[in-house]
Amino acid sequence: MSDANFTDTVPTEPLDTELSARENLASPREQAINNIRNSLRHGQQQMVDWQGGPLAVSAVPGAGKSTGMAAAAAIAIARQYQRSNSSRPNVRRQLVVVTFTRSAAANIKAKIRKYLRDDLSLPQTGFVVHTLHGLALNIASRHPNLSGLELDRLTLITPNQGHRLIRTSVEHWITNNQSQYYRLVEGMQFDGEETERLRRQSVIRTEVLPDLASTVIHEAKSSGLSPEDLQILSRQTQDEYGILSIASGLYDQYETLMRDREFIDYDDMILAALRVLDNPSARRIEQNQVFAVFEDEAQDSSPLQTQLLQILATEGLGTGDWRLGTGSGEQGDEEQGAGSRGQTIITQSQIPNGTRSVRSERQSLINLVRVGDPNQAINSTFTPADPIYFREFCQECQAKNRLATMDRAGRSTSIVIEAANFALQWVNSLYSSQNKKAKQQRLQAESLATAKLPFRDQNIHLVEPEDPQPNANPQAIGQGLELHKPRDIHHTVELISQRIIELFSEDESDTITGAILVRENRQGRWLGEVLKPICKEHGINLYDVSEQERHSHVPEEILAILNFCDRPHSPDYLKAALAVMVQRRIIETQDLNALASLPEDFLYPGPLAPPQTEPVQKAAQICRSLLRARLELPVYHLISFIGLTLNYEQAELATADKLAERIAIQIAGNLSLGEMLRVLSEIVSSERFEPVDTEDSEARYTRPGQLTIITMHKAKGLDWDYVFMPFLHENLIPGRFWVPPQRQFLGSFTLSEVARAQIRAALHDEPRLPNVTEAWEQAKYLKIAEEYRLLYVAMTRAKRLLWMSAAKEAPFTWSKPDNLQKQAVCPVFPALTREFGEYVVD
């Protein structure tokens, strides 16, 4: 089969020359491998044919990246079994598979196991699946003396803007940098009025600087830049406030506090793992356990994460030269460490001439397969991920003839693919013409910002007729594409309801899947509420992901109950605990004030007290059992007990366990209820606590016969037979960065975004750092480009019907959905309606 769209074929060069080809072909295992191979399309076969060296796979949505990677992983494991059985019996090395989210990791693990068990009749071992942070933690905690990561001593924190540590860093910085601080207070202009001064000080201390600190620290740290590096960079900028210098100062304060308090953050985990790998013997130990690294969603990795994978995937010398880098002198003396083999491990240190980039790292002898799609990069504006690094890996691989591009996809019906391709082309042409215009008008800032187009110019193609995917490019439901222009959001709901009722009644076998994709959780919540009665009436199973998975409620609920256990006489605590029980539907809705006003009478009514009603009795009995548990159980079991009392489902229980573990680590040696409450209150008041996804979480979103309401971000990697995309309005897609009025005295930009754009320019080896105007333009452009990619990701989730709408009237903000006003539609939508006029439904 020839595939004109497959630009480069990957040479297959078996690592193990001792195994004869004839033996291989004859073995049942090799037949099983062939069977798997034959069930894949051409591009995927290139993945399973990998037998060593670097390989980049860049594929369009729905091309089968994840499916291909699972098959390739299983086959690589099988080959490794063969190798270790026949030639080196004592060498047991494993495959490391890395992906972006825990739920994707669980999914791919299940798929690999299935291939190993059902197709290859092998034990389900020989591999591990990690998220990048999980992998780093694993390495770092195995070598605590090198990583400095002693988990029983250190506390892991996620410093968001409201975190106490960030606030303290800001206060310390202000104390030590009064003149820079007062320069900020002056802003663009200032008449010295006292109330205004106080207002500005409050905005700077509570909003501007915490925002700058949390953004910049994460961006710089995850790229291997130290506070000193930032200080050096700041000398290349000339803005009035010295934004990068402030950022460096805040970062420095933060690092000092972190060290003093024995805290670490997620970036420290990656840095700690890199410190381990900086040691030649530890590196050899780690590398010797691994025969290859496979990475999915590679466009979402940050520079240091990429570096970690590259080092881990590096083979010992002498197994064939797969080097990618062109630097001289990297071959040879292994004893001298990674640096001598052309790898400069980035640790926090000075950067030469102010910039440092992972791209300049030499890569040698790496067994690394990275799979991704730059057009689906949707995390780069709120994490330090940057698709540029994956693009560069692709380019380097291409130069070595080791890039596979898969541009055929079987997921969607042809009209959905046409619409997605059109959207991509339209957005790119919009930006190239804007860029041209800006250049003509000599608007340097704007032309610089839009010079790179939002999308890589790549169309999705239908699969070939003999494709192995059953029902590839399936038949459309109805016309396959429907473009609606409802009057307002209520009319939108009417249209969606009509359509889903039709779709569900036509689906007698209850097998089709459907989803409504929203840009914001608030839209999802509103839709969930209005659709619930309709779905109930028609027996449609509605699954509102944000409602089901708002596990951030877990710490709050546990805190409320623990507070009550600690001080049951407090009417406030009792009421809060009862409110949680009502919300969880453990007890009936009733007048909680009446119960809570006299706690003793409610909990332990005397013989003369009036009889309690049944609901009150039940509530009192649950409260008493909690108090008994407080007395009888060890403190560290209390959280699990509360989880069970509150009827938590599987994922919530896992989240509660994770919370308990986290608290136990933090208060190790001081296990008392008081300490536990102190730590928990801190988590609840200032920190994001990430819930746990359970193994089947992705399957829960795509259950047959179910209508799922889910955000576009969360929909990544999934697909449904029909996909509704309502509320396509310009204020959200693409949206725009804006400066809140209270901060405008500093100028029409935000300090955090300017600093971030400047750091990125340095990391990308731009010839000079952008000034404030240019940096702000770049930040705005990056946000818009990413929003368009998000729209593209959402559109490509649909298999058989893509339903899109932009109501004429919609809320200005979804926190007030009743406040309707005329809303401009997302610019792609009218372009689609022009191009696909026959799909517009009146």
Ligand SMILES: Nc1ncnc2c1ncn2[C@@H]1O[C@H](COP(=O)(O)OP(=O)(O)OP(=O)(O)O)[C@@H](O)[C@H]1O
């Ligand atoms: N060889 C194959 N045989 C059968 N089905 C396949 C095959 N390859 C892919 N599929 C199916 O095609 C769909 C898309 O595959 P997959 O999710 O692996 O693509 P992807 O490239 O990772 O997509 P995206 O990047 O858009 O999330 C899935 O429903 C998958 O089951």
